[in-house]
Amino acid sequence: MTARIVVGEGSCGLAAGAAAVYDALQKALPADADARLSITGCVGACYLEPIVDVYDADGVLHRCVHVAPENAPAIVSAVATGDYAGLAGIAIQPEDEQFLSKQTRIALRHCGVIDPESIDEYLADDGYQALEKVLKTMTPEQVIEEIKISGLAGRGGAGFPTWFKWNAARASAGTEKYLICNADEGDPGAFMDRAVIESDPHNLIEGMLIAAYAIGCVEAVVYVRAEYPLAIVRLTKAIKQARERGYLGKNILGSDFSCDIRIKAGAGAFVCGEETALIESLEGSRGMPRLKPPFPAEAGYWHKPSNINNVETYANVSWIINHGGAAFAAMGTENSKGTKVFAVTGKVRRGGLVEIPMGMTLRDVIFGIAGGIRDGRKFKAVQLGGPSGGCIPESLLDTVIDYKSLQATGAIMGSGGMVVMDDSTCMVGIAKFFLDFTTKESCGKCVHCRIGTKRLGEILTRIVNGQGKEGDVELLEELCNTVKAGALCGLGQSAPNPVLTTIRYFRDEYDAHIRDKKCPAKACPALLTYSIDPDKCKGCSACAKKCPVQAISGQVKKPFTIDPNVCIRCGACHNTCRFGAVNVE
Amino acid sequence: MQSCNHPSVDLTLLEDTLAEYAGVKGSLISILQKTQEIYGYVPIDAVYRISERTGDSPAKILGVATFYSQFRFQAVGKYLIMLCKGTACYVNGAERILDAVSDELGIGNNETTADGLFSLSVVACLGCCSLAPVMMINGTTYGSLTPDKARQILRDLRKEAEGT
């Protein structure tokens, strides 16, 4: 068997330098070597990128991490000699292997394994078998029934039963129906949809085609974020390949079923993740949500019956058809079946994509898989669900991951962003961060969202600036609850969640900002005081040189001082001092 | 018809795109994206030309173009810095990177340096959260930034530009 050298070229890998590694390997690899160099997508262990998987002649995997171009000759020689001892310095460590071994991969099962640009590799790994099975042996009703058995729910955020949407769209009158894939993954901190498209585009195509068959759609559209150029490139290639091989287009696999898929690139608007706003955008308009009802299943794209699911939802479909809905339903909890992909980021030791069965606890994921908090700091909160979600404190870390349990905390499952924060993150600041985001991304149509989020942001801003007033927290709560009730679409209805959850779990931090004018996390610049400890200061003047406003003065070799009236609290002195002499309070 | 406030652009460059999408309903955003690819931004004259060909009113086209953050109405610098302020980047100190970049270049968000070399655009999330904080310059992603590292990257690019 020919050895294989596979370079992880997802966006993260490329950002970490995978392209240079690939070039170096190509250069180092002799033309006559019995080894094949190829790429794969993202295996999800982003913190180890660039990753190079070396399969020896026996098919045994030797995974190399943090690979630099300089390591190329060593890899090539290991492949040539069969002696992998020379790669010990870049070999994956056992605890890092756990990051992957503790996961259960369905939606991500091909990611980081096959070459996303090769339909043959997909076919070799059971690709398009589910489609063939559906077209040749199942009626649309049977497909929907299988999805119903699986318990699959929308992975984009709301968790609505997938079969129900399909069935509603199927039941709607008319022959012109559309299938839409929401790949406008806008939640900052979530990137599993990008990973699926970049790493396993055919799986998405296959899932969409099965849905299109079940519903009766002749045309399908993937709405991809403009910020995902690589995903667009790979999906375009995959669509072309699928069309050439007869998996897409007229009379697919010789059946009566015809369907084609096209890509529409978004243009930068978070609100287009909301399904009716997405439809408006697809139609070439401003992405402003429509009133519901009518729901898209009755009147969606061009006012025809339309079904919208997100990438991860479709990515589960082929597995369910191949293995049966029951196998999927066997995983998870009473109300949430199957697996869910999370993008674990923030202050964890091992960040990346994690696919786990529903029912694991947050602690399992954050500490068991992601390795807990890095830099020896203390866990403070985990943010789930992005701008629509909430912050969960340490006391709730044993919460089980399923739709209902997470909702009970005030957060939501969301699309799977899991941003972990340590004690250096200010929870009022994080609420403000999200409100700044939603204010910027509000489409501006409805009053509650347009002005409500703006005012929430302003109140939070004054609190972090030390100008909060007694009663501000109550005012925030009142406004939050009304915005939730009165906003037109999901963006506005969920925008207050980060504020409400931080108030619920971290009220003391709000009070400290408002009453004591202190930021317990020492993160809000306006509330900090910088001073120099005369006992520790060596009088080196490094801080004074760094200070952008000349607030620091003194004589060399004597303790320096900071003029608090001039200081702009940028922290440059604190970061510069090698003696720990700059105090922050 | 020429507008007096804007430098005139060669509208013939648009013709292929307009022909490609002629009669394809719902393609306004795609046309605008192509327009921006051609000119580097969406010139106001192009808006009127698109209006003439598609029948959409200029008010609608501008309404669409200004809704989406991708579209720009002024030429950008040689290097477009997209600085990520997603959650993971925020938690990992994106504010400090933004301060450093702003300070290094003397420009704020959505501004271009006087020499036309750099434009800065703060974006929501680039999806490279594990490498936070990150920025993307002309398609290349730079991860695990520190203020000093960000400054160095910009200095290298400036040197590169001045060298050519």
Next chain:
Amino acid sequence: MSDIKLTINGKLCAGKSGQTILDIARENGIDIPTLCHNDTVAHYGACGLCVVEAEGSPKLLRSCSTLAADGMVINTEGERAVQARKIALELLMSDHDGDCMGPCRLACPAGTNCQAYVKQVALGNTKEAVRIVKERLPLPASIGHVCPHPCEKDCRRGLVEEPISIALIKRFMSMDQLHAPDRWKPEKEPATGKTVGVIGGGPGGLTAAYYLALHGHDVTLTDAMPQMGGMLRYGIPQYRLPKDVVDAEVAEIAETGVKMENNVKIGRDISFADYRAKYDAVVIAIGAWSSTPLRCPGEDLPGVYGGIDFLRSVALHDPLPIGKSVAIVGGGNTAMDACRTAVRLGAENVYVIYRRTKNEMPANLDEIEEAEEEGVQFKFLTNPAEIIGSNGRAAAVKLQVMELGEPDASGRRSPVPVEGKFETLAVDSVIAAIGQKVDPAGFDVELNKRGIIAADETTFRTDLEGVFAVGDATNKGAGIAIAAIGEASKAADVVDSYLRGAIVPYKPPFVSKRTVTAQDLADREKKPRVHVNNRPAQERKHDFEPVNDGFTAEEAMKEASRCLECGCHDYGECSLIQHANRYEIHPERFAGEKRHKDLERKLVVIERDQGKCILCGLCVRVCDEVAGEGLLGLVGRGFGTVVKPEFRDSDRIKVCASCKKCAQACPTGALKILD
């Protein structure tokens, strides 16, 4: 054919399937507020005011777009729906940059619509101007002569150069119409059969009587003096307000059916109990007719008078003897009236004793300057310490010399005696014009701590059933005439509601206000104020004829045309402000950044005021869906979204058909059709 039935606010309503909840509610007379909905265009759902609660639904429903279903149970005024609506209005108002009313109207204690009547004067339409002013003020000619015009102090034209001469304009237009044969006459509501007795024929009593009569009530106005007019007749000298002007306006009020009885004093000629028994309601408007005593030794000497007592004696053609040298104590308008009257009576040395300086004087500057021109000598920073008698009469005033100390509660620097420093001024008489007191003798109503009649501030009720009180006689005591008029006109509505069975307290309307600085108005063309020339002091000081003739028609029009028209043209029809007033809202809780307030006239015949735009999108949708033009678009996203027309200037007239449909659809004053 109706085929569905639903319950709205407990009422069973029938409707057709396909109708929205809003449609059916409206057909059944249930009003659900909305700002962005209009039957000519598709549903939009932006404003969020039309939300209602539906039994069994955890979510609020937008009634403008939610289809009614058989058996629905809807509550349009549930707590959650009202809260969402209220906060939507508070948020909208927190971002609203516009003036419902001009600052002049807001400053007027009677809320007269200055901007509107000034505009009619500018157009040469004094009849309409008088109709407008009489909505709030039945004595515009009298008040036009005497009012200290707080409106002018707040006039925004003052930020450009000088405020509009609103009082002189009012005087002009009212005088122009005073005897005009075809002058405007008010319409009366049908007779109610209810009777009201109004006690006091001054500005407050006359006003209450006038509006109550217009409401259809049988009103009797009772006054202790020989003629109606109160202080206008007996407190204001003839040279400021000719008595025939008062006569004419009193006659106008009598024409509305008000019965007038003079020389009837409560407690002397009829007991208050007997008076009350005659009427379904009584309004006390007796004013403040006693002078505040000086409280210094010698104040009881003959030759020491109260200011208003002196002025009244002159009005009654029986002036109190003042001699050749008179000292008037006080710095208010009554002091100015007294000193200038003394000059006109032939006094040779007229002094004004005032314990602070000219800067602190409460009198109008015009009055002070005119008095100076007429030879009045001001003794600033002095205070009477003692009236020294000789031969049993006042002969001199011993003055304590004062200096200014720290500012007091009113913000003015308070006078402090300079120890041991005195002056003596030889005089024949002393007139104390330092204030007025209420004399409530004969009225057994509850008084406040200061001995003034206590009346509720929103209902004007006293402690006696059916007895109301307004003006100088109540609460804070003496003020200016227009304030008494303001209270009286509000009280007339309250009394009317009382007589009709359910008292409705006065509630000041919620209004939007714009903050404007001189810088905002820097581009306005400077147009100097039109000044009138007073007769020379040497001439006028010898008679009681008016100091000036007021504006000519030409001058009035020119002056009126300087108005910046700050108040919103749409105030009367603005849906936003109507809804805002339906709920108790406090937008100041959400005070924050406002969108910009650009004005532009790109739409040929329409001026667009972005500050008043609520982004309901109606203009955009109407231009697109109804007019078929699509000239307006929403530009930008989120909070910063603005509505903008987009066509090249050269296309302007050709492209915009000037159909005005956008402005007609606008629920606020953001779009104004230019005349």
